[in-house]
Structures are given as structure tokens and as C-alpha cells.
Amino acid sequence: MTVYLAHAPADRDAAEALEKVIERRGQFVELDDGQVAMRPIQASDVFVLLVSQALLFATARLRLEQRALDAWADGRLILVKLDHGIAPVGLRDLPAIDASFEAQREFKWNEVADAIREKIRASLPAPPASEGGVAGRVRSKLRTDDDDEGRPNWWLRLVLLIPGLWALAVSGAIWLTNRIGPTPGGLTELRQGIDGYGMRNGLPGGVTEWVFVGANLLMLAVIVTSIAKLVRSPLTRGEAPISDAEQSPASAPPPKQTDTVFVSYARANQDDVLPVIDGATKAGRKFWVDQQGGVSAGDGWAGEIVRAIRSAGGVVVMCSKAAFESDHVKREIYLADRYSKKLVPVFIEQAEPPEDFEYFFAGVQALKLFETPEAERPAAFMRVLG
Structure with missing residues (x-):
């Protein structure tokens, strides 16, 4: 998905300032001053138009205006007013975020970023039916976090990987220790070693190996969810061409x-x-x-x-x-x-x-x-x- 930030050439500085705020939210932004033809707006894109007096006199105004009306027809348009200039006919009565007061622009840029997030969330497919079990709840939580911010919550994934990595490291160390010596130990000795490790750290006997199993299952769920995220539908990632039927509501029968x-x-x-x-x-x-x-x-x-x-x-x-x-x-x-x-x-x-x-x-x-x-x-x- 792409956020197109359209502006008159004279408003480049304001567009770049807004671009930085949007990119900090994890969105991919392309600046569009109308001088270069951009691809058509798709169902997963958002079109932000900076309206100012300079826009009325921009040489590419008609191209930007047409793209704005394209986005409006599909519910993908956000208007931002940089001054008290009149918007082009066709856009004047549409709701707009007022960023004409420069001292408040940082606050207004965040308002624009929030509006973009809402547009993107509206384009996401409905979540699947709830899944049972611990792994299902983990996958559901990861999806919720991703959708809330419009980007993968990788720090949470890394935190959830730590218990499994710790369990693997401890199990591997005990296994290698048991294999050294004239009478190498097997699975029974490994389980005894894990149980002994837990008892030395205050856990009751027979509990530690199940804690390790749970930690490894959690790590597996996180890995599977992350891989699935990478290959998810192009509608939510915008990495592959979208079919004609998916591009916009206008392409419906x-x-x-x-x-x-x-x-x-x-x-x-x-x-x-x-x-x-x-x-x-x-x-x-x-x-x-x-x-x-x-x-x-x-x-x-x-x-x-x-x-x-x-x-x-x-x-x-x-x-x-x-x-x-x-x-x-x-x-x-x-x-x-x-x-x-x-x-x-x-x-x-x-x-x-x-x-x-x-x-x-x-x-x-x-x-x-x-x-x-x-x-x-x-x-x-x-x-x-x-």
C-alpha cells in the first residue's frame, strides 16, 4: 500500500515535513507534484492532497485534481489545507484537515497520519473467525497489533521468541554435557537434566520440561505467524499487482x-x-x-x-x-x-x-x-x- 502525498511544487517543504511523520508510522510515501505520471490509485492506497493558493496556479493542477477525484470516488481521499486559499471546484465542499496555522502543523501532521491509518484499516479484509488454544490467541494478538498500527509489531514478536530460544539453549547445553564422557546419556538423561535445572531455580519437580515444551510451541507459533505475514494477500501489503477486480469499488460489476x-x-x-x-x-x-x-x-x-x-x-x-x-x-x-x-x-x-x-x-x-x-x-x- 502507498500513501500518495500530492502538492504544488511551491509546497514541497510542507509535503516533506508531512512525509517524515507518515513514514514514522510505518507507511510508504510517494510525493506527487503532478510533474511525473503515477500509477492509478488502488484499493489499498491513500491519496493526500495539500490544498493551497499555490495549487490553483500549479501547471499540473488538473492532473492532481483528477487523481484527487479518483480517490474521492473510492473513499481514499484526504484533503489538507495549508492556507486559506480556495480549493479547486469539485473539492471545495469536501471535509479537510486545517493545517493553515504553521505553529500547529506538527499536531496537524499527526492528525493526518491518524486519518491515513483509518483509511487503510477500512481497506483491510475482515479478520477470520477466532481461533482456539494458546497458539490461536497468540496469532490473533499479533494480527490485532499489526492492524492497529498498519505495520508488523516486530518488537512483540521478538519478546515472544525469547522463552523458546532460552529453552532451546538450556536443552542444547544439557544434551551436549550428557554426550561428553565414556557413557553418553540419552533422552531420559536429558529430561532428568532439564528437571534438575528447574528444581535448582525454584520450580517443582516434573514442571520444567512442560514449561520448555510450551515455550517452544509459542516460538513456533510466532515463527509461523511471521512467515504468513510476509506472504499475506497483496491487497494488504501492496507488493504485487492487484487484479482489476480488486483495484477499487468502481471496478465491481x-x-x-x-x-x-x-x-x-x-x-x-x-x-x-x-x-x-x-x-x-x-x-x-x-x-x-x-x-x-x-x-x-x-x-x-x-x-x-x-x-x-x-x-x-x-x-x-x-x-x-x-x-x-x-x-x-x-x-x-x-x-x-x-x-x-x-x-x-x-x-x-x-x-x-x-x-x-x-x-x-x-x-x-x-x-x-x-x-x-x-x-x-x-x-x-x-x-x-x-
């Missing part, structure tokens, strides 16, 4: 496709948008229109709007100045492109799309509905839908 058209629009334009939709609905078309003010941005991939876009037969964007400033509209357009939906831009007023919207509209036929007489708009709208 898509929902049943319908002929419903998803309508993306700014709430400020609903008086212009809804009459057109009502007219097209009466003509027999089906639409998914959110009239509740938008699903919470925190709902992520599993949100109602995401499911509606995935199952829609196409997406209509009612373009306006307000729409180009809407975080919801920006994310809906991005999701439509991500799920390869037919995108139809319909301009309800004269407005110039920003460059990040232009990217999605490139090569797509747009309808300037505001140039059509009001009574003819539903029919013109139906024609552009096909």
Missing part, C-alpha cells in the same frame, strides 16, 4: 443499465432547468433529477448520485455560470466520464466553460438552449438526446 438520463445542474438554475425536463418527461423520456440539494460529498463512491450515474443511459449537463462554479456539477461530470457515459452539454445561458470543464466537453456536440424560443426548448432538448 456495474449496475443494470437503464434508459434514464441523469441531469446535472446547479440549484440556482432550477427554475430554468425543471420546466425543460418536465416537458421532455411528458414526451416519454425518463430522467434522474436531484431536487434535494445534492447528496453529501462525504457519501463517496457508495452515494446515491454515484449509483444513479453508473446506471444511467447518459448524462446531461445544464451548463451555466453557476454550474461551472458548482462542486456537485464538477464531480458529476467527472463521474460520468469515469463510467464512460454519453455526455450532453446543454447551455441554458451564455457561459464560457473553464479549462477543466472544457476537457470533458472536447469533441462533444453542445446545445445552446438559451438561443431557442422557450416554447420550443423541450423539443430541441429531446432532439439532442437522440
Whole structure:
């Protein structure tokens, strides 16, 4: 698993300071300033975006923004504000950790590291059913410690190895001593020697050899657990390529496709948008229109709007100045492109799309509905839908 720490080139110092804190928690970090293409974000990764005024003017802002929206759609995004600058459209209303006060940044970096740990824990597979016996409890404890910190708790493993190593050392010394001389001793003499060692150290007779057996079983359980940890599923270690089906929830089988058209629009334009939709609905078309003010941005991939876009037969964007400033509209357009939906831009007023919207509209036929007489708009709208 990898923590991608995305930042504007001007924020490199802040990114490196945060990187050190995250790495002390045992996570592998890659700095991403957008200048070099990185691999797609996988289900075990976390994407941290440092938001600042410098980010808005960074030459690679669109690439970083697209990766951030990828991570948001899969619930893998953490936003960190370095100043009071405005975040890019599509990210402004998402929850963020405020690290704008430099004197408190060390504290905030730890908050970011905690948030990363929670994201990673959420991606781990469910633990297996509880195991019985001492060895089972040891394996369960080791797994719990590993998952709590997101990394193997090797110091605990070493402590648990000590009794077994001590038992082996004592047994080996007694065995070698018994083998020296004209009449070498066997297993009986070894057991007698172990029992005598225990009695000299205050243990009752007949107990020490069972203590040694238990210590050796404990050591064996620790060794087996450690080996299993090294070869665990690549989903939790991130050392091998993850299959397409495992990369993200978005790669799960898509929902049943319908002929419903998803309508993306700014709430400020609903008086212009809804009459057109009502007219097209009466003509027999089906639409998914959110009239509740938008699903919470925190709902992520599993949100109602995401499911509606995935199952829609196409997406209509009612373009306006307000729409180009809407975080919801920006994310809906991005999701439509991500799920390869037919995108139809319909301009309800004269407005110039920003460059990040232009990217999605490139090569797509747009309808300037505001140039059509009001009574003819539903029919013109139906024609552009096909």
C-alpha cells in the first residue's frame, strides 16, 4: 500500500515535513507534484492532497485534481489545507484537515497520519473467525497489533521468541554435557537434566520440561505467524499487482443499465432547468433529477448520485455560470466520464466553460438552449438526446 502525498511544487517543504511523520508510522510515501505520471490509485492506497493558493496556479493542477477525484470516488481521499486559499471546484465542499496555522502543523501532521491509518484499516479484509488454544490467541494478538498500527509489531514478536530460544539453549547445553564422557546419556538423561535445572531455580519437580515444551510451541507459533505475514494477500501489503477486480469499488460489476438520463445542474438554475425536463418527461423520456440539494460529498463512491450515474443511459449537463462554479456539477461530470457515459452539454445561458470543464466537453456536440424560443426548448432538448 502507498500513501500518495500530492502538492504544488511551491509546497514541497510542507509535503516533506508531512512525509517524515507518515513514514514514522510505518507507511510508504510517494510525493506527487503532478510533474511525473503515477500509477492509478488502488484499493489499498491513500491519496493526500495539500490544498493551497499555490495549487490553483500549479501547471499540473488538473492532473492532481483528477487523481484527487479518483480517490474521492473510492473513499481514499484526504484533503489538507495549508492556507486559506480556495480549493479547486469539485473539492471545495469536501471535509479537510486545517493545517493553515504553521505553529500547529506538527499536531496537524499527526492528525493526518491518524486519518491515513483509518483509511487503510477500512481497506483491510475482515479478520477470520477466532481461533482456539494458546497458539490461536497468540496469532490473533499479533494480527490485532499489526492492524492497529498498519505495520508488523516486530518488537512483540521478538519478546515472544525469547522463552523458546532460552529453552532451546538450556536443552542444547544439557544434551551436549550428557554426550561428553565414556557413557553418553540419552533422552531420559536429558529430561532428568532439564528437571534438575528447574528444581535448582525454584520450580517443582516434573514442571520444567512442560514449561520448555510450551515455550517452544509459542516460538513456533510466532515463527509461523511471521512467515504468513510476509506472504499475506497483496491487497494488504501492496507488493504485487492487484487484479482489476480488486483495484477499487468502481471496478465491481456495474449496475443494470437503464434508459434514464441523469441531469446535472446547479440549484440556482432550477427554475430554468425543471420546466425543460418536465416537458421532455411528458414526451416519454425518463430522467434522474436531484431536487434535494445534492447528496453529501462525504457519501463517496457508495452515494446515491454515484449509483444513479453508473446506471444511467447518459448524462446531461445544464451548463451555466453557476454550474461551472458548482462542486456537485464538477464531480458529476467527472463521474460520468469515469463510467464512460454519453455526455450532453446543454447551455441554458451564455457561459464560457473553464479549462477543466472544457476537457470533458472536447469533441462533444453542445446545445445552446438559451438561443431557442422557450416554447420550443423541450423539443430541441429531446432532439439532442437522440
